[in-house]
Amino acid sequence: MTDLRHMDFSRIRDEDLTAEQRKEIERRFQAFAGALAKVKNPAPAATAPKKTVAKWAPRVYGAR
Numbered sequence: 001m002t003d004l005r006h007m008d009f010s011r012i013r014d015e016d017l018t019a020e021q022r023k024e025i026e027r028r029f030q031a032f033a034g035a036l037a038k039v040k041n042p043a044p045a046a047t048a049p050k051k052t053v054a055k056w057a058p059r060v061y062g063a064r
Helices: 019-038
Strands: none
Touching: none
């Protein structure tokens, strides 16, 4: 039996997968889903800093 843990199944059509290869894909998915479930505090979404806008008043020439 070959080591299926290191094989790349991305180029094999679903219809051409063997039962062992299907089991390995399912095992990989379960491991991935389990790892995602263990993440308790995902990174907060990045927020853009608030822009501060200074009020602009036109300069009146000739007035003092």
